[in-house]
Amino acid sequence: MGVRRTVRIALEVAPRxxxxxxxxxxxxxxAANSVVDVGWGxxxxxTDRRTLHERTYDAVREATELHSHLVQSxxxxxxxxxxxxxxxxxxxxxxGKPTFTSPTIRYTTKSATIDTDxxxxxxxxxxxxxxxxRPTTPADTPFAYLDDPDATVTGADLVYDEVLDRxxxxxxxxxxxxxxxxxxxxxxxxxxxxxxHRTVLGVDMGIESLAVxxxxxxxxxxxxxxWRREFERRRQSxxxxxxxxxxxxxxxxxxxxxxxxxxxxxxxSKGVVEEAVAHGCAAIAIENLDGIRERIPQAARFQQWAFxxxxxxxxxxxxxxxxxxxxxxxxxxxxxxxxxxxxxSTNRRTRSAFRCANCGYSVNADYNAAKNIAMRSLRSTQxxxxxxxxxxxxxxxGRLMRDGTYVPDPS
Numbered sequence: 001m002g003v004r005r006t007v008r009i010a011l012e013v014a015p016r017x018x019x020x021x022x023x024x025x026x027x028x029x030x031a032a033n034s035v036v037d038v039g040w041g042x043x044x045x046x047t048d049r050r051t052l053h054e055r056t057y058d059a060v061r062e063a064t065e066l067h068s069h070l071v072q073s074x075x076x077x078x079x080x081x082x083x084x085x086x087x088x089x090x091x092x093x094x095x096g097k098p099t100f101t102s103p104t105i106r107y108t109t110k111s112a113t114i115d116t117d118x119x120x121x122x123x124x125x126x127x128x129x130x131x132x133x134r135p136t137t138p139a140d141t142p143f144a145y146l147d148d149p150d151a152t153v154t155g156a157d158l159v160y161d162e163v164l165d166r167x168x169x170x171x172x173x174x175x176x177x178x179x180x181x182x183x184x185x186x187x188x189x190x191x192x193x194x195x196x197h198r199t200v201l202g203v204d205m206g207i208e209s210l211a212v213x214x215x216x217x218x219x220x221x222x223x224x225x226x227w228r229r230e231f232e233r234r235r236q237s238x239x240x241x242x243x244x245x246x247x248x249x250x251x252x253x254x255x256x257x258x259x260x261x262x263x264x265x266x267x268x269s270k271g272v273v274e275e276a277v278a279h280g281c282a283a284i285a286i287e288n289l290d291g292i293r294e295r296i297p298q299a300a301r302f303q304q305w306a307f308x309x310x311x312x313x314x315x316x317x318x319x320x321x322x323x324x325x326x327x328x329x330x331x332x333x334x335x336x337x338x339x340x341x342x343x344x345s346t347n348r349r350t351r352s353a354f355r356c357a358n359c360g361y362s363v364n365a366d367y368n369a370a371k372n373i374a375m376r377s378l379r380s381t382q383x384x385x386x387x388x389x390x391x392x393x394x395x396x397x398g399r400l401m402r403d404g405t406y407v408p409d410p411s
Contacts, residue, residue: 004154004174006316007142010258011119011130011167020123021167025103025160027064027124028074032100034060035078040097047083049076065124069111077106103160114146114153114171121158130167142316151175163305164258199394200326201281202374203272203314204333204366205289205307208352211268212366214374214393217275219268221306224261228302231257265306269313276323279394284318285377286311287330326377330369337361338371371395 013021035056039046046052052075060071081098088095111122118131134143145151157170202214210221234253238246276284289308315325334354336343342358349355354365361368374393 003320004172005142005145005320006312007145007171007173008312009119009132009169009171011132011169013130013167017123017128017130018167020125020128021105021121021130021158022103022160023125024066024070024123025105025158027066028070028105029100029103031060031064031066031071031074032078032081034063035075036082036098036100039078039082045082045086047079047086049079052079067111067122069108070105070122073106073108073111103162105158106155107158108155109153112156112158114156114169119156119169130169132169145173145175146171148173148175161305163302164261166258199279199281199392200283200285200374200377201272201276201279201394202285202370202372202377203287204330204370204373205287205310206351206366206369207303209366210303210306211272211310212364212370213272213275214367214370214395215275215279216367216395217271218364218366219271221303224264224306225303227257227260261306261309265309266313269310269317272310272314273317273321273323276318276394277321281323281394283324283326283377284314285326285328285374286314287333287373288327328373328376330373333369333372333376334365336368336372338363338368338375 035052038055039052046055053072056075057071060066060074061068064071066074077100078098081100085095085098105121107121113120117134118129120127120129146153152174154172154174156172159168159170160166161168204212206212207221209218210224211219231253238249238253272284289304289311318325332343335345335347337347337354337356337359339361340356340359342356344357346357347354348365350365352365353362354368355362371393378393
């Protein structure tokens with residue numbers, strides 16, 4: 001059975017190529033938004049790719065310097081966003097016109113070539129080469145997926161990480177589960193999801209704790225924030241010196257910083273997935289991060305970035321072992337009592353303390369939110385035992401069923 005994976009690669013890009021990639025990104029986003037403008041009508045939304053192509057291709061090619069494959073890719077991204085908006089409207093949800101702002105380019109195998117230690121990407125200035133460093137032991141990293149002889153690269157997203165000031169290539173790979181640990185893990189997941197009590201693990205993202213599960217596991221974000229400040233202090237000190245040596249040292253600090261963040265966030269995401277596996281969960285419910293800057297304005301931009309990175313890592317790690325990912329609207333999950341359902345802003349006493357004004361339930365606020373996220377995933381997807389999906393929220397010592405009843409684990 002084929003498995004889709006995403007391999008994140010930090011790129012080393014020459015200054016001239018950086019300028020070309022930034023300009024290509026700007027034009028790509030403009031192209032995608034232009035297609036959305038054409039497809040988004042006052043009374044009807046056009047989602048058919050062929051129709052959108054006929055209405056927009058020539059105009060976009062004339063207005064930009066994009067390669068034809070990138071124009072088509074921008075159209076496809078727009079069509080996907082329009083289709084998603086229509087689906088949400090049909091489900092009775094609010095869905096405004098999509099707008100692309102994230103600095104990302106969608107590449108196909110025709111516009112990007114991935115090699116052992118470099119890639120070539122189509123830009124508005126022709127093909128550019130971007131290098132990357134391979135780890136000394138790729139077998140223990142996502143690079144192993146690229147090295148798999150049965151794997152096929154299906155495309156890649158070029159992403160500019162504004163926090164770390166670097167380009168990344170998120171390579172899409174389709175591989176098999178025929179070998180070793182993946183096969184064993186997948187078989188175990190199939191056994192668990194075929195069992196009588198299928199459950200979902202809820203995960204909340206917070207400022208005090210970067211990730212909290214409905215089973216009561218906490219991963220703090222304080223160390224990450226501390227080292228963020230320490231790396232900033234080091235860079236500022238080197239920048240004040242202004243020498244060539246200082247500039248080279250800044251680059252080394254940047255590489256160590258990026259590597260440290262990746263290690264910490266991979267550890268957290270691995271822990272979340274291991275928690276789901278240990279408790280036999282068929283799915284992990286995570287909060288939809290759309291609009292997070294407006295919802296959690298007190299969270300620093302770096303923390304918001306960390307939320308997104310952890311979720312990205314959780315998604316591909318979970319799918320690798322056959323666990324489904326469910327995205328949940330997090331509205332009011334921090335204010336709702338996971339025990340009685342009473343919702344009020346006064347329930348959230350402080351950033352870390354929750355006390356229900358109705359039933360008196362007192363617990364860590366992020367843990368309470370994690371249970372609410374899991375419960376909302378059950379309700380939103382109409383899960384049932386007959387439907388082959390999770391029927392309860394996994395807690396530390398039992399399950400919380402959709403009807404609110406608690407079923408303890410057998411002693």
